[in-house]
Amino acid sequence: MKHKVRLKDIAKPAEVLCPLAATDLDPVPGYEEQPFKPAKPDWQEKYDFSLDGFSALGLTKPASKEEEDALVDKFLRGLEKLFTRENNWTFMQPTLLSTDYCVRCNTCNEACPVYVESGRQDIYRPNYRSELLRKLYQRYFTPEGRLLGGFVGADVELNWRTIYRLAELTYRCTICRRCAATCPVGVDNGLLNRELRKLFSQELGIAADGVHKSGTMRHLQTGSSTGMTPAAFLDTIEFIEDDIEERIGRRIKIPIDKKGADVLLIHNAGEFVSWPENPAAFAILLDAAGIDWTLSSESMGYEGVNYGTWYDDFQFARVAVAQVQAAKKLGVQRIVVGECGHATKALVEIADRVCVGDLAIPREGCLPLLEKIVTSGAIKFDPGKNNFPVTLHDPCNMVRLMGIVSPQRNVLKAITPPGCFREMPNAGIMNYCCGGGSGFAVMNTLNFPQWRDNVASRMKAKQVLEAFKDCLDPAIPKYYCAPCSNCKGAARDALMNHYGFRDKYNIIYGGLVELMVNAMVDIPKPFISWEDEF
Template identity: 45%
Template structure:
């Protein structure tokens, strides 16, 4: 198949041009109604010495990995070529080689994927953010290194830019859904990240050293040990006690119960009300369940999914080990999108006969549908919309329970457009939510979250005012953090828009409680 010719930049320029290849302009970005967006800022000039600013000025990989001399440049290229050989080897990459090769070889270059990509559209349709551009640059690099040897056009600049380019994608797979051939550009991007991580030790610190490594060593992806997590448990117990009007203790490390409930550590820190609401609902419905204080099962996340097979497997095995030690009947995954994907679709294939792994959403819908607790939907008579996390809808196919819950308990529920499997990513998928160093948070809010924010404004439409409290429900901890950050970036929090979890909304209309959960958030 002939090479695709891009209008903006050629492969030769991608490899050779010294200066930054894209400068974003605010006037060219897609429109967000009611926005009070800050002006774009230039990156710190000193960053370019050690970090890669030659792509678009944003920095995701915050480790100083830029070669400083010819010897380091030669070593970088050799390590990249070694990683590329392994990535394309059946034994070394037995996990993903087949789908990778199918996606690399059968793309028709029709550009359908580009219009499906929220980052590409938000940017004013800049070619370098197109799923096709990233995959095509990688294809051309593979051609330039056929047989594992470096040919003329592959340069250090191309390798540096490719690494950063792999983090201008949320791995949301909306492009894959749109592709008439099922080409998975998200997988190609993830495999590029894997090459840099597993072979070259290059990844954003938030994902690796301060992410998956910390989780394996300390128990959580943010480095909090089980002892530190006890303080968060006490805070949640206090919140539960306020709602119930009596002293309450969370079940922790209780053996032989029905459910091991695993939450994201981000909810313990940023949204403890989500965990409190789930605890109260389970308590009222009479379920036997427990949390775990064992590392790393007190944190549902598995950052390896985004960039590294080895870290993915290590954390998945640790989750299974803890569940086995507690002798539970099943694992129920709380509000974490990528934990749904890793535990329900990836990890589950390796321990399917040990115990089932479930999402909390069908279970919560069962509680609501059967009226296992008494609800009064009129208590939730305020505007509510639903964000569909990519890793729950497109990855695991859970679409109906969450909207059935909200339709039942929220009189003013309204859908975003598009929704379900065609939703737009919050902007934090693929690890972007936790990359908070250098100037990357600006890229996430300004570009990656842009279409999601517009969706939210459009959903509330006539209710966009300061008078009425409006809630975006997102059954994912990273989505909640990302959306709240984006609403603040665009100045839309002034209209009383807030992103919360589904359990809080459900609990808020439960009868016979001392306090409403949303009143103490």
């Protein structure tokens, strides 16, 4: 059912503005919808669920009129700062343009998987939250808004409900920017969503725990968003060396802190914790290809993530600068970011205008290097070893936002037999987010995961089913290749655990390097197994 929610309704005192139910969602073939579990009574008492019945932020309800007024004041101060040069040189021009020149054609709506899969709920339109931003900015900071009010669209009331719902709404968008790719003018609702998140974080101190408290803050405190300290990192590497020996029958010494190495490889540290076979596969490949490489055990040097990318310019800059400083300390020639989409975009592209002066060390993503390994002939591959259907997920950050489209495909074509690799619908630049984007994969508080798995990952589930539609029989093992750590997190939580793809269809997920190692001629045993828990 579609819940009609007009823009002005955002300030209404309704208990839940858009009470989303499982029956509202667009069906997934072969999946029986389960009703949403209601939020626990003690949560409901303490936290605000008034947007859609879910909470990503755990916002405690204001206790007094003074608290409500303080929220409004702070919000307005932050809103003003978004449009000032000194406070927002980082994104002022795109923010102002996207605020001023939207022609309200709604072209962006159908590009958004969250909007479409939610049963086209108004509140999830990509331009719903940005239109609220425009209306509030107009109402309080433009002469025409102050003078003409509703006539020019400045008609949304600002109260604590508006602020809380808007804050929650910013965590119902994965910032995949698919909407921006379709906008006839070039308006970027994904960017405006990030700017709103920024306003909440940088002025009100409101951000999702997964990206801030257990994200960038823990990262800056311990050296990794996983909480892994340098000492723990070294223990993990030893474990991975043991694992490699067990898998391939010989021990590889993983280089750590090698001064002056050609390549400093930085993984998403989540790989070490959840998918150690991925850094293991990298080690096998780089060793076999004879690349002069190293990992860093320096705090911040072994963790590629940068959750500031999604919500806070300062946290972003702090993490990026510290990562590059760790590389500089080792005197490496270049940094290569492992299989992590946002980490690649953050460090290679966005940080390009943060890491100035002597911090401008060359940085690149791993996919071109992997392609070079394949095409150089440094390693012999037997595609026959990957004789099973494979489909490829395009991480938004690498593909739509960096244009890295062909290297991973060239690798797959070289390491799989003809006919095994199949594209999913909308593959490439217009691919859909895994559902874990913009921090969703690491946001696990209250009942947000239920929303994420049911709504944000739903389109990906359909794409995967479509890609494997000719071989869904569980007797046929299938591989969903997601060369991105957060996308794998979403695959684990949503595709495998929620939609049950592994049990129902014998689909497993993993990265690209695991497939490459699996196809290496001189690796005796399969590196990928449908029996092991990945």
